[in-house]
Amino acid sequence: DAMVIQNPRYQVTQFGKPVTLSCSQTLNHNVMYWYQQKSSQAPKLLFHYYDKDFNNEADTPDNFQSRRPNTSFCFLDIRSPGLGDAAMYLCATSRGLQVWNPLHFGNGTRLTVT
């Protein structure tokens, strides 16, 4: 089945130690999103790619970076994780940017920072 896969499912990192989360998709969608979701809060968009075009949200800290080497893969890099970065990170894809395109989410990566 076509799907969005996030690895790892759970990630533990130390304060200040760089970490990379990965997302892959078999849907061949143009758009890939990264969301951060803290406990009992709504998902917050960090950035998205439309093909190779990167779009950063204005309030996304510089500590968060992303790479999309090809259509299928997208990575979230946290350069120096702080305790406040502990959250669920959700990857999603859509065929296009228009809001009537359904979003397809992965199962998320839960990041713990010790």
Add this chain to the structure above:
Amino acid sequence: KNEVEQSPQNLTAQEGEFITINCSYSVGISALHWLQQHPGGGIVSLFMLSSGKKKHGRLIATINIQEKHSSLHITASHPRDSAVYICAVPSLTDKLIFGTGTRLQVFP
């Protein structure tokens, strides 16, 4: 900025009950999404609707564009329906804004 409010925040039901979750938003929109998030964290898109009503199995979503209101109904609720249900609408720049969700627990 488009504000999204959901009610109730928490909902408990007995198996078989009819469930209604409400979503109100402040700015005119072209489409609204209903999403389901299970305890493990993954999110599933349930509906995207721009007018009227959609039905999928025991789930029904309605939207009233004039009143800026949408409802998600679950008929014959089941414990496996226990999840957080999230309404999402586009911002003025077409980015999705998510409500904080309604946590539903259905007991046998």
